[in-house]
Amino acid sequence: GQSLEQPSEVTAVEGAIVQINCTYQTSGFYGLSWYQQHDGGAPTFLSYNALDGLEETGRFSSFLSRSDSYGYLLLQELQMKDSASYFCAVRPLEAGTALIFGKGTTLSVSS
Amino acid sequence: DAGVTQSPTHLIKTRGQQVTLRCSPKSGHDTVSWYQQALGQGPQFIFQYYEEEERQRGNFPDRFSGHQFPNYSSELNVNALLLGDSALYLCASSSLTGGNSPLHFGNGTRLTVT
Numbered sequence: 001g002q003s004l005e006q007p008s009e010v011t012a013v014e015g016a017i018v019q020i021n022c023t024y025q026t027s028g029f030y031g032l033s034w035y036q037q038h039d040g041g042a043p044t045f046l047s048y049n050a051l052d053g054l055e056e057t058g059r060f061s062s063f064l065s066r067s068d069s070y071g072y073l074l075l076q077e078l079q080m081k082d083s084a085s086y087f088c089a090v091r092p093l094e095a096g097t098a099l100i101f102g103k104g105t106t107l108s109v110s111s
Numbered sequence: 112d113a114g115v116t117q118s119p120t121h122l123i124k125t126r127g128q129q130v131t132l133r134c135s136p137k138s139g140h141d142t143v144s145w146y147q148q149a150l151g152q153g154p155q156f157i158f159q160y161y162e163e164e165e166r167q168r169g170n171f172p173d174r175f176s177g178h179q180f181p182n183y184s185s186e187l188n189v190n191a192l193l194l195g196d197s198a199l200y201l202c203a204s205s206s207l208t209g210g211n212s213p214l215h216f217g218n219g220t221r222l223t224v225t
Contacts, residue, residue, distance in 0.1 A: 033213065042115070043154065043201070045213035087153050097205060098144065098167050099214060101153030 002026040004088055004102035011108045012078050020073045020105045022088035029090040032064045032071045033099065038084045046086075047073065075107070083109045113138060115217035117202050123223045124192050132187040132220045136204030142166075143185040144214065145177060146201040154201055160185050189222075197224045 004024045012018040022032065031050040035043040049055050049064035049071060061074040075082055085106050089099040116135045124130050136143050142161045146154035156169035160179035179185045183204075189196055199221050203214040 035216075040218075042216040042218045043214075044216070048213065089153075097142065098156040098159060098169065099154075100156065101146075103151070103153050 002029070002090060002092055002100045004090065004100065006086075006088060006102040006105045008103070009106045009108070011110070014078055014080060014109060014111050016078050017074065017076050018078060018107065020075075020086050020088075020107070022071045022073070022102055024069050024071075024088075024090060024102075026069075026090055026092055026100075028093040030093065031091060032062070033089045033091070034060075034062050034073045035087045035089060035101075036084050037087065037104070043087065078109045080109050080111065083107060115202055115204050115215050117200075117217035117220050119220060120218065121221045121223075123225065125225055126192055126194060128192050129188065129190045130192060130222060132189075132200050132202075132222070133184065134187070134202030134204075134217060135184045136202075137215045140204035140206050140215065141183050142205045143179060143183065144203045144205070145185070145187045146203060146216075147171070148199040148201055148219070150198075157187070192224045194224050197222060 006022050033048045034046040037043040047062035054063050059076045064071040085104040087101045087104045089101045114137050118133045144159040145157040148154045157171050158168040159166050163179045174190045176188045199219040201219045202217045205214050
């Protein structure tokens with residue numbers, strides 16, 4: 001089976017940098033994705049790592065290390081609008097295109 | 112370009128009833144997946160439809176069934192509702208030929224079972 005572990009909550013102030021970690025146990029997967037979900041809204045895609053290393057998309061970066069079964073999402077220059085839930089997700093090799101999500105990390109950004 | 116649309120946005124049902132949720136995928140997408148998201152949890156995969164057939168299924172009982180129409184829109188049906196079925200039901204669309212292309216989610220249907 002697959003499981004993903006994330007911290008339940010993270011707090012930070014505007015302008016700061018925050019890292020949300022994701023550790024996983026899975027027999028094999030295509031890649032690690034990150035989604036953002038504001039209260040009551042749709043999850044939206046942020047980043048995807050197919051290979052080990054860092055992917056950068058504007059203020060957001062994501063990292064994957066398959067040997068350590070670990071990834072993270074890095075958010076820089078935090079803004080109030082970044083307050084949301086963040087989910088890591090994997091696409092297991094045997095599951096086609098289905099995504100398995102972690103329980104999510106609630107990020108609260110204060111001024 | 113319309114994204115994924117779901118209806119209704121909210122629904123209240125009583126135990127034992129049946130419910131049908133609807134989803135229209137993003138333009139150009141041919142694959143629809145359904146997820147259940149309980150409060151404070153991540154989305155859980157229910158099943159996926161492609162070419163009007165269920166292609167994959169998660170760990171959900173047969174009370175959960177679905178359908179995909181020739182225009183790629185989809186329905187999720189839940190029979191014999193239980194209190195534990197109360198959740199946000201999310202529809203996500205993608206293009207099967209898109210490989211690892213990201214899922215596009217709708218805003219969901221909030222189902223409350225009393």
